[in-house]
Amino acid sequence: MNLFSLEVLALCLYLVALFGVAIFSYKKTQNSSDFIIGGRKMHFFVTALAAHASDMSSWIFLGYPAQVYTFGLKSSWVAIGLILFMYLNWQFIAQKLRQKTAHYESLTLFSFFESVAKDTTGFTRVLTGLMSLIFYSVYISAGLMGLGLLLQNLVTIPYFIAIVFGILIVIPFLLLGGFVTLAWTDLVQGLFLLFVIVLVPFLSWLHLPSSVSLETLSLDLKQFIPTSTSGLMEALLLMFSWGLGYFGQPHILTKFMGINDPKEIPKSMVVGMTWQTITLFAATTIGLVGGLTFSKLANPELLFIELSKETLSPFLLGLVLSAIIGVTITSMGAQILVVVSTLAEDFYKKMFHKEATNQQVLIVSRYSTLFVALIAITIASFQPASLFDLVSYAWFGLGASFGPLVIASLMKKHLHRYSAWAGILTGGLVSGSFPALNLFLGTSFPPLIPGFCLSLIAIFLIDFFLRTQDTK
Secondary structure (H helix, E strand, C coil): CCCCCHHHHHHHHHHHHHHHHHHHHHCCCCCHHHHHHHHHCHHHHHHHHHHHHHHHHHHHHHHHHHHHHHHHHHHHHHHHHHHHHHHHHHHHHHHHHHHHHCCCCCCCCCHHHHHHHHCCCCCHHHHHHHHHHHHHHHHHHHHHHHHHHHHHHHCCCCHHHHHHHHHHHHHHHHHHHHHHHHHHHHHHHHHHHHHHHHHHHHHHHHCCCCCCHHHHHHHHHHHHHCCCHHHHHHHHHHHHHHHHHHHHHHHHHHHHHHHHCCHHHHHHHHHHHHHHHHHHHHHEEEEHHHHHHHHHCCCHHHHHHHHHHHHHHHHHHHHHHHHHHHHHHHHHHHHHHHHHHHHHHHHHHHHCCCCCHHHHHHHHHHHHHHHHHHHHHHHHHHHCCCCCHHHHHHHHHHHHHHHHHHHHHCCCCCCCCEEEHHHHHHHHHHHHHHHHHHHCCCCCCCCCHHHHHHHHHHHHHHHHHHHHHHHC
């Protein structure tokens, strides 16, 4: 593809439309509360698609279908786990989190942890900031890698130039409006993404030659249903290894915190869960149809792109790839926003300049974006692993570090600060170091499960022990 192709024209038009939404929403960002959490004024429909679209990004187009293509339909237990636990997230976490963060006037998830733990030392913010910086740097670099792969296929340019171009799109986009911009663009893109991810596998199925055997598909269907104890354990591990992570993803949880009326959360849940179920089913179909279309791909993570090339006209192909680029931009933006909010609200204002005005915090938030982007582009430039591996490492680390503490903070009125510290450290260190242990032992046990469970145990045991000592 060259710089004057129809595909590039489609990308330019899409980006113009995307920045049009950003400029429109910029007027709604007047202070740090608007930038970080949308002033808690978001409509239930916007909240629903913002929570789900910021979750999926390029992973649902590139990483997940590649797993189904490579390992078969049994990989779809990941999707089942995501659907189940996101439902639990909406049902048991969303409304309570919105109410309690509003009660404590917390703009970030991490300031909420500090309030529940009654921590006046500032160490809770240090720990949460450190863990979020580590794991979100990996997460953001994964999105940047996805952008690089997409731009390489859209315009023939070197990978490093592609990721630099990608970050140059993300930064001004985020600076324009923060939370409000991301939420409204997620709404628009979520609807278009739904159309795209259903259209491509449907057309690809119609383009399959009649001579193609369906034996592979039949075999996959048989492998999907566990017929042994080991098969059942594998399915459960896939479900829990990803699903548990939903309880600790700040870029998703903050969407719950930004809804206008907590009573509208059930409506948001219906909209969001419908969207997620359809998109994950379609993404699974991409992997299955891809297996019938291509016997072997050098890079399975480009499966969706190859199917799109086979079935779509150049201009429509450009729009489809632009949609993936767009949702990757907003997903990266949501992740950067979490880290930036921590640097500005949790470090700058609370620890270094307590008298800072909202306007000063807003300025620091926007400049911090450049710092986070620099870290991400450094990691992505080395292409350290596959997109799926990077996303899973970050997802597991965030889920284990913060998920148990979210649950404990909503279950109990107050927590001892030592138990909060122990939970964050235990989850983050166990999940973060477990891949090295797997490599040493030659195993592949999901890091999130031991990290999450040990963190939860540490929080409740230490809190119980310390409060028992206080009563003596």
